[in-house]
Amino acid sequence: DAGVIQSPRHEVTEMGQEVTLRCKPISGHDYLFWYRQTMMRGLELLIYFNNNVPIDDSGMPEDRFSAKMPNASFSTLKIQPSEPRDSAVYFCASSLAGRLYQETQYFGPGTRLLVL
Amino acid sequence: KQEVTQIPAALSVPEGENLVLNCSFTDSAIYNLQWFRQDPGKGLTSLLLIQSSQREQTSGRLNASLDKSSGRSTLYIAASQPGDSATYLCAVVGLKTSYDKVIFGPGTSLSVIP
Numbered sequence: 001d002a003g004v005i006q007s008p009r010h011e012v013t014e015m016g017q018e019v020t021l022r023c024k025p026i027s028g029h030d031y032l033f034w035y036r037q038t039m040m041r042g043l044e045l046l047i048y049f050n051n052n053v054p055i056d057d058s059g060m061p062e063d064r065f066s067a068k069m070p071n072a073s074f075s076t077l078k079i080q081p082s083e084p085r086d087s088a089v090y091f092c093a094s095s096l097a098g099r100l101y102q103e104t105q106y107f108g109p110g111t112r113l114l115v116l
Numbered sequence: 117k118q119e120v121t122q123i124p125a126a127l128s129v130p131e132g133e134n135l136v137l138n139c140s141f142t143d144s145a146i147y148n149l150q151w152f153r154q155d156p157g158k159g160l161t162s163l164l165l166i167q168s169s170q171r172e173q174t175s176g177r178l179n180a181s182l183d184k185s186s187g188r189s190t191l192y193i194a195a196s197q198p199g200d201s202a203t204y205l206c207a208v209v210g211l212k213t214s215y216d217k218v219i220f221g222p223g224t225s226l227s228v229i230p
Contacts, residue, residue, distance in 0.1 A: 004159075043160075043205065043220040091159050102148070107159025 004108035006092050012114045018080040021111045024073055025094030033105065034067055034077050035091040043091075049075065082115045089113070118143045118210050120221040128227040129196055137191040137224045139206035144184045147209040151180050151191050154203045154223070163204075164191070196228045 005024040013019055025032045033048040047057040052069045060067070064083070069075040079086055089110045095103040119142045129135050139149070148167050152160040164173045164180040166189065172181040179192040189206055203223040210217040 042222050043207075045218050093159070102165075104162045104165070105160075107161070109157075110159055 004092055004094055004106055006090075006108035006111050008111060009109065010112045010114075012116065013082055014116050015083055016081045017115075018078065019082045019086075019113060019115075021077040021090050021092075021113070023075045023077070023092030023108060025075070025092070026106055027073065029094035029096055029106075030072075031095045031103070031105075032069060032075050033091075033093040033095075034075070035093065036088045037091065037110075038088045046077070079113075082113075084115045087113055087115050118208060118217070118219045120206060120208050120219045122204075122206060122221040122224050124224060125222070126225040126227075128229060130229050131196060131198060133196050133228075134192070134194050135196055135226070137193070137204050137226070139189040139191070139221055141187045141189075141208045141219075143210065144187050145210065146184065149180075149182055149189050149209070150207045151178075151189075152205045152207065154205060156202075160205065193226075196226075198228045198230050201226055201228050 004026055007022045011019060030051050034046040035043055036046055037043045044059055046059045047067045048055055049069045052072055065079055067077045089112050091107050091110045093105040093107045095105045121140045123138045146168050148165055150165045151163045153163055154160050163178055164175055166173050166180055166182040177194040182189045193200060203225045205223040206221045208219050
């Protein structure tokens with residue numbers, strides 16, 4: 001398997017624009033996680049899915065952020081409208097079924113987002 | 117509210133030295149604790165997972181210990197190599213509210229000098 005795939009790897013956009021980040025988890029993994037990493041706040045869990053269903057979105061910073069998982073092989077994280085403070089590295093991770101956080105999470109390479 | 121800290125923030129050691137990285141958490145009611153490695157510009161790689169009922173886990177040259185009562189975990193790296201250079205993060209999964217809450221430490225940046 002190619003591992004967790006994220007696209008784009010880098011994104012530069014202007015404030016107010018819509019940004020869509022994409023993730024393809026490892027085949028057969030039932031859990032999918034979206035994280036954000038900044039120098040100020042470190043690594044934070046935004047939302048996670050189990051079998052395509054959002055389970056906990058309490059980490060989503062505000063209504064401008066939304067995430068979907070229309071099928072087992074694809075998820076999106078959308079920011080609309082984007083703001084400079086959204087600039088960060090966004091990671092997607094997936095893990096096998098089982099108890100949450102009992103299975104190893106496999107991280108994608110991340111998307112570096114810069115909002116000007 | 118659970119807070120996770122890591123000391124030191126950065127560490128530079130000569131190759132071959134044994135070293136210890138520290139992770140502290142304020143709420144001892146945890147589900148498990150994990151250590152991750154992050155290479156520059158890349159995602160995290162899981163190293164070790166310690167259940168709340170366990171005291172330590174070992175993988176190769178890595179050994180992680182957990183002392184819940186004191187809110188501490190250590191990652192011991194034996195015979196360090198330049199390839200060990202990376203940022204090491206610990207993450208705690210809380211038990212009180214739900215299994216869902218994971219808090220990451222800020223990380224320790226390790227540099228092993230050849």
